[in-house]
Structure formats: structure tokens, C-alpha cells
Amino acid sequence: MKTETNRSMGYYGTGTHLFNDGWEFAKQPLFTSCEEVKQHPEVFVPVGLPHDWLIFQGTDLYENGTGWYRKRFVYRPGEDEIAFLRFEGVYMDSVIYVNGERAMEWKYGYSTFEVPLADRLKDGENEIMVSVNFQSPNSRWYSGAGIYRDVWLKVVKQTHLVSDGSYISVRPAGNGSWEMEISTEGIFRQKGEIRYTLTERESGKAMPLDEKGAGEFVVEVRGQEGIQTITNTVAVPKVKCWSVEHPHLYDLKTELYLEGECVQAERDTIGFCTKEFRPDQGFLLNGSKVKLNGVCEHHDLGCLGAAYNHRAMERKLEKLKAMGVNALRLTHNMFAPDVMELADSMGFLVVSEAFDMWERPKNPYDYGRFFPEWYPKDVASWVRRDRNHPSLILWSIGNEIYDTHVSERGQEVTKDLMREVRIHDPRKNAEITIGSNYMPWENAQKCADLVKVAGYNYSEKYYDEHHKKHPDWIIYGSETASTVQSRGIYRFPYSQSVLADVDEQCSALGNSTTSWGAKSSETCVIAERDHAFSCGQFLWTGFDYIGEPTPYHTRNSYFGQLDTAGFPKDSYYIYQAEWTDYRKHPMVHLFPYWDFNEGQLIDVRVCSNAPLVELFMNGRSQGTFEIDHAHGSEKELSGHWQLPFEPGEITAKAYDEYGNEIASETRYSFGEAEKISVKPDRTVLKADGRDLAFLEISMEDRDGHPVENATSRVFVRVSGKGYLAGLDNGDSTDREEYKTISRRLFSGKLLAVVAAGTEPGEIKVEISSSGMEPATVVLQAEACETEEGIGADAWRIDESRAQKETEQYCEDIPVRALRLQASNGTILTPENAWTEVTAQICPENALDREVIWSVVDDGGIPSNLAKVESSGNCAKVTAVSDGEFRLRCMSKSGTQGIRIISEMNFSVNGFGEAYLDPYGFIAGGLYDYVQGTASNGNEHGVATSRDGETQVGFHNLDFGPFGSDEIQLPIFALTDEDYEILVYEGMPGEEGSERIGELHYQKPSIWNTYQPETYRLKKRLKGITSICFVLHAKIHLKGFSFTRLEKAYEKLLAVESDHLYGDSFCRKEDRVTEIGNNVTLEYTDMDMGEQGASGIVVCGYTPMEKNMIQIRFTSEEEEITQIVEFCHSEQETEQEFSLQPVSGTWNVSFVFLPGSNFDFHWFRFVK
16 A cells, blocks of 8 residues: 655655665675775766676676665654564675664575664665675576666554465355465454455456455454564455466455554455366366476566566567467576465466575575575565466476485485475465476486476476376476577587587587486477376576576577567477467468578478478479377477578468468578568557566668578667667577667577656667668657656666777678588589688678688588688688588687688598598587487587486507507586496497496586596507497587607507517516517607607516617618617516617617517606
8 A cells, every 4th residue: 555655855755665766786796795885975877777787797797796775865753653674685695784784684685575674764864775796606597686676665553464474265165155264363452453455457357256246355453562463254245267368367455454543455466267187187276277388487687687677578478478478487486475466367377496406505695695594584584475376376396406315314304304395385275396307216206206297308208107107296307408599500410419509509400418407309299199198398588588508508498489589499389389279360480581602402391280291492393291299209290391492482381171272481692691681569558667678679671581691790879758778689699689679680589678757758769880871760668657667778878988898890791691602512522622712791892801711511510521711702622431421611800719710511432441440539419329328518518317327439540560558538517426437349238349448537616618638448459449438427528639649759568569470479458578589579650759769668577687688770761770678677677778869750660689588568768
């Protein structure tokens, strides 16, 4: 409730008042104290809340620091009034000071908390100060930092309703009526009345609260000390049920009356529905099965950072709804309370999650530091705030909690958390769950057995086994997918799975998969479709988010079905095709775009929710494809064609079961960008200081076709009654600022976010790009009721700073594409052994004229099938070995890394088989033998399975005649544990296979980072052979390389001599024994280097007092002989001898003259 106020004079009156205005901010070094910052008041600058200070420094999003906030305000206390300051979220480790005194601290950055101000506020001017400590790393994703959600000043009477003290449960009562059980907490120091009224939100109609039709339910309260809980049950006849399709809502108003006057009013959102989980049926809403077609979401809002905005979140949910999403897993922390309201009103089912760690931290400075002491407070805040929402279906007490796996202590904490949840939700408005990636193991299963609602992270393959073993469990996919994709980036062929590449992008074609995630989007669909007992799944993720940029070290994640700007990727439409009904919303989607090298073989894919699709190229049908949505396999859920590119157009048409065309989509070849296109999501905004418009900026060619791979740089300027809030293109590799006036388009698109101020009028948005006519869009900010306490320009960029930072880009013309032509075709034979390829840089006036050439296989791994000699924009490609390869031409487009990749397919015949060079680096992704499960590793590596045995083998390694036994393995392991790696020459179990190493790897794990380790094998590998690695745990193996040994300075066995002849000797294992008259052991091609050998170590035995050995160095030009005498000992010994230095390459012979008696084991030259 709000009463008449005069805030400027300090008269707030009872009610809950937005308190986002009038704040100042100072970013200081970490742990700057209150006393220190007070000595420098000049460092404070005005800011509006919500505020995330890190998003304003997009190139340093994880900088350590302490943010200090300050607000001065006048407060005039009313009679019998007390006040509270309510923070919806402060990230993190905050302390609140009131008039210079420390009032309260709050550790967790995501939970809501209140600061009691009784006896702390004075009549007159007051000062609130808040310190926020951000110490990195404290999260696995971008958290933001600061007071990033709303702040409220709550003023109540001494007798008042407690915050979050309403607890409402509904249940059917028969005959269309419902019972509503209401518990209301309050501090009632004097008698009064609580009055309840229920209103249908859509119509505003007052609802009867009993069978007699009374519109108000009144309860008397008695005056006494302490908190009282008043519980009553009322009957509500003839209400509309809440569902995902029809989210009918009601507002329950709870009013406190004292002496006939209303002194406080609270509102709760009510939806009448039943929610039930059954082990054999999954989730039932209002008695009917609903499959959870869900996504996981982090809390950042792209270029707005963590600073919460209602319209930005609403836009996200609108796009997810259109995709067919009906459920949200809010990961891995409490979201802003407004998100639950949006879920209620838009028809989403919500899994609300509290923690990503318990007692065992995942980062040095995360909440794990505070969990043991603070979790009861945070659980109370979480559950009490959100327990009444109809959208709520599950309380998730943890995600991927190591504690649940490593010991039985995890079960104790599980029980503790369950108990805390049930203290505040005893009537089970939602069940309790855990999302776990440890479900194969016993301890995690014991924790699952406690909660009974078991969330599986990437473990669908265990569903059937665990459903049979635990028939009372409710099973669902708490995280699935984790496929990665960059919007508008395609790697061909579709049949080649590829995770990482030199441009630090991931293929949107559907063939970029992580080592732990799903094979494809289609396999996620099938896993749920074919498990009727599963409640459903939550894809990781709906939107890309800032941070966690697997498999690279860029800026944003690649997991989303939409990028951080909110532009859909192709996978979005794959799910839309399976999660929506063509009878209601027919759709078809065709990809990729249509602009490649002429003749290049392109995989074309079509997805639709219809049963039949057809593809046309330049008007010619390429055939139809039947989609079996109910029973189809992975390859039967979307159409797939391979076509040689030719300019023009491709069209996909969708048909219903009667052959009627119900949807179509066409993609055109395009030229250079000549016109700016701007599409605002709406043109009328509310002048409320919070509303936003989202403008999609793209380019068109002279024919009006979208330039779908445009990279043009644009400048955005906003004037009038609004301001620019940020720019985002969704490109994880683009590290330019979010809060700026200029960015490049990525894959043809850029998002501009424009905010309305508090005054009505025009907002003019001007977009310009070099060489093009500017585009102008005029938005209208309409007058509306503006809530007092709005933070002024909370999301505004610093335009003067942005202007200075972007001056360097005024003439920036990026490379869009590279067009390749081959002079002698793309089939190389001995008769046509080479060809010249030229690259045309598009557009012609692009500033960066440098191109880079390479030869790769289908996976983007460097290939030895051909060599390339380049001179600027021309390259000579010469065949070396048989097979197929891709010639790449690449551009950095004025940045620090590869940004543009163009390819041509080549085939080579008639040159013979290619061998791998073990002395170079052999990428793990080149494996050609596997037993068990292997998947894509980072940086073209290979990842083994986390459970069971994985064998990964490589054939056709050419070690040369001498070979090597020293191997280097770059490994990324997920834990610090010891990993055993067995190494075989040959494939295990095959004839002649031999185990040559039992290696152990153990280093402190660094996420997404390979760390090399060098090992000696039991055997030196020689000639052309094969090698296999066997593991029983998960690692990422980037690949391997062998050290090219200096033969002359290695330990060489006597039996390894290239030539052995003479009158008397015996071979015994690795020795030559009983050497007698005139025996010679010769070793060829011994390179002593420029420095040369100055000594030799010989290991052997002679029964004689001394045995003379001639060491003969022979070349085509000369012969040198040096003599050593090996002395007697009781057993085999090593003896070292000095030599006159010998440099260069020689054949070395050990000559034993008549009378010798020697057992020769090995020798080694010494520099």
C-alpha cells in the first residue's frame, strides 16, 4: 500500500517505495574501507539503479574491486512508523551503513534481504552507504557487480504485516470450486483486522470468497508481542485455471486495518492449478501430462549486463515462448522477483534454483566461503519470497554439487537444505530437487533418493536403468544439450563433427558438440520423446550468456539457441519444429544462408513442424523429405541435401498431410551491403524511465536482399526523450565495449537497445555506416504514470567516452567474405599436380588486405595431403598424398585473430598414401580408431568417456628408422585426481599389439586449459606403426608429439646395430655377448652435430683385464679411428671414455680385434 507522500520533504508514508533514485557510486580498490572512501567524497558520481558497474568495462569484466554506493535523503518519520530497506539483489559480499554505523551485512549476491532501519534513521537528512566486494574468480559465469536489482524503502506501522509473510496454497474442492489456504504473518501489537479480497487480473472483477458470494474475507487479530501467524481457508467458486496455454491470474490483496483505517496492503499473484509429479507419467498440470520443453537461463541481459530490466527479460521470454518453450530453470541462483511474475503471466513453469556450490567451492571466492553459516538465511529469503507463484514447480537446492558425490556429508547437507525449505513451504507448493552430473555414482544417487525428484545433467543414457532400479523416482533432464553454435557460422560437411576452429567460432550447422553434451539437438528431442516417464528437459541454454565461453577463452558462451543479442540461431528452429504445432503455427526454416564459392559443396538443411518439406534451387525441385516427428531417428527429423553452390535462391516449402503448402522460406544470394535496414521491436514506448526498444540493424544489397554475412561497422546516435543503452552483436570473439556507440555487425546483424526517459516525446535514432546513406528511426515515448524513485538513466552509456573510444573506427571497412577461384580445377593428379587459387576480398575497399592460406581436413585440422605456397591473394596448391582436403583462405579483418574463413574442396589421386609425422603435432581429433565413447575435445582434441573404457588409436605414424620413445601429451583434466593412461603400440587385442606405457597424469586442473606432460615409453617406436591410448576416466587429450631423438646421443643397444658381422658372437635379448675375433657392429647416419662428441659411455662386461675396442668413424671423405680400453669388473658396468671431438655425420663402427672377449649391452656418445 502507498499513502500520499511528499518525498522531497521526507514524508514517505506507509507503503513500499521504489528507492532507485539519488544514488552515487565510486569504484575503489578491493576492500577499501568506509573510513577511507569518506575521506574522498569527490570520487562519487551519480548513478541510477539498477547498476552493474562491470558491464561498463567490457574489456575487463572480472576486475577486482569494491564498489561504494551512497544515497542521501530526507526522512520525516510518521507516528508509530518503522522502516526497512529492501534490496532485491546486491552482488556480492555487501555491508550496509546507516548514518555512518554498520547496520547489516549480506553475503550472497542473489538473494533478497531487508535492513531494519528502526532507531537508525533520524528526523532530517540521512545517509545510506553500501559496500560491495567483487573478488574474482567467484563464479563460473558473468555475475555482474553492484546493486543490480531494485531497492525499496518499506514504511510500516509498529503493528504490521511481515515481509514475505503471506503463504497461499490452493487445491480443488469439487464442483468447480477451489479452497485457498492463506497464512499471514504479522507483528500485531494492537488489535485490528485483516481483510482479504480476490480480483481477476484480466477483467478486474472481484471474486467471491465463499459460497454465499461475499467479496471480502475478514479476520480479527489480537494484540500481543512477537510474530503471529493467522491461517484461514476460504472457498473460491468458479475460477479459471492457470495453465501454460492460458495463464489466468488473480490478485489476492491482504489489507491490515487498525481502528478502521487501512495502514498496510500487500498483493500476491494467484493462479489456480494443480501440479503433480508421478514416477511413471512425469509432470501433470491440472491432471494432464505436460512435457517440460524447458531451457536453462542465466540472469545477465546481454549488453545491459546484470542490471535488471523488466522489458529486457520480457523480450527474452517472448522469444522463448515462440520457440515452444514452456518451462524455465533459473540457473543457478535466485532471479529478480519480477521474473517469477513474468513467468506467471506468460505461462512458464519454473524450476527455481538456489546454489551452484555448497561447502566445497568451485571458485576461490565464491559463495562456498559463506555457505555453512549463511544458507539458512538465504533459503528462507528464497522460499518465502517465491513460494506463492503458480509458475513454481520445483525448488532446486543445488546444481552439480561436488559434495553430493565425494562423501556421505553431501547427504547430510541435502537433508539440512530440505528441512530449511520445508520450514517455509510445509504445504509443498513445490517439490524439492537437485540437478546433478554425478548420477552414475552411488553417493549422488543416495542424495537423489532423498529428494525423489532427480535432475539429470547430461545423463539421459541412465534413464531406463535408474527408472527400473528406483521406480519411485521422478526423473527429468535438469540440463541437456550443451551443443555449441555461433549464429551464422557454418562448417562443412555436416557429417563431420567439429568443436573448435581457428576463428574461435562454432558451427551453427548442427555439427558442433561438446564432449559431455548431446550429439545433436535432435538427439535431445528424441531422448525426451521416447521416455514417457521423464518429466521433460531443460536445454543448456536458451540464450547465450556472458562468460563460460567453452571451448575457447572468448567472452560469451556458445550454448544458447539465441545469442546474447537475442537473435535466433538455427538450432532455435530445430526445437521450434518439434515443440510447436503446425496446425496452430506452421513454420519452416532453411539454412545456411546462400553465399559461398561457386561449386563448393554445401549442406542444406530444412526443419519444420509440418510432416513434409521440399527444397528448390533456382526453381528446380531438389526433392521432398518426410519428417516423422513421432518416431523418426536423429536424421529423420529434418531434411538434408548436399548441393554445389550456384548463385540465385533456395526455397523450402512445408506441406500438411494433405499436400497443402502451409509455410515457405527463401534465401537469396547477395552482393555487397548498400543500404542500412532497421527493425525496431516496437515504435511506441512508455515514458516511465524503464521501457526499452530493441532495434535490429542489418544490411541489404542493391536488390533489397539481406546481406546475411555482413560485418559492416555502424554508428548509432540517439537524441530526444531517450538514450542509447547498449549495442550487442552476439559475437563472442568481439571484445569491444557493450556501452558504446559503434560496433560491427556479426553474421549480418547488430542490436541497439534504446531506453525511454521520463518525459514524453520523440526519440530519434540515427544509424550510419561508411559509404551508405544513414537510416533514421523515430520512436515515440508516450506519457504514462511514472513511479517515484526511478533511477535516472540507469542503463545509459557514457556517450562522450564512447565517442572518444570509437573515433578510430570512423573509416573502418571490415572484410565480409573471400571468394576463391582455382585455375586448374580442384581434382589433383600426377598429370595435374598443382593449381593456382586466387582470392577476391569482399568488399573491394575493405581495409585489411592480408590473407592467410592453409590446408586442412574436414575437421579444420592441418592436413599433409598438399602444400601451399602463397603470395598475397594468390596461392599455389601442390598435391602430396592421396585423399580429400580443404584449402582455406582466411582474414583477420583488422582484428587480432582469424575472423573470415573461405574454403574450397580438393581431392587428390595417384600420389600414394599419406603418413602422419609424430615429430610434428598430431591433433587428438585425427584418431581413426575408437572403442568405447570418444567425443570432440577442445582445440581439435579428443575427449574420453567419464565412465567405462575408451580406446583412441592412430594408424600410419612414420617414426623413421631410429624412432622415439619420448612423448608429450597436452591434457585438460576436470579434476586434480590421478589419471592412468595406458599406451599401446598397435590396437589392444590385435595381433602384435604391445603395451608400452602405464602413464600417470596429475596436475591442478585449470578449466579449459591444456597442460603438457612428457613421458618415456618402455619401447622406442620405429618405422611405420600405430599407437593407442586407453583410459577409464574423462580427459581432453589435445594430441601428442614425439621428441625427435638425436640418435648419436641416445642410449643405443648393441642388438640395434645396422650391421653386425664377424667370426664369433651371440645375440641374447638386448645384448650382443661372447664377442670374439674380428667382430664389427656398425651404426649408420650418426649425426654428432656442430659441437661434436667429446666422449662415450659404454655398458658391458669383459672377463679380461682389459678389452680394447676400436671406434671407427667413416664418411665418404675420410675415416677416423679412436681406441678405448674397457676394464674388467665383477659384473656389467658403465664406463666413460674421452674422445677427440668428432662433429658432423658419420657411420660409426665398434671393431673387436682377435683375442676379444666382450659382452656388449649399449653405448651413448657424450657432447
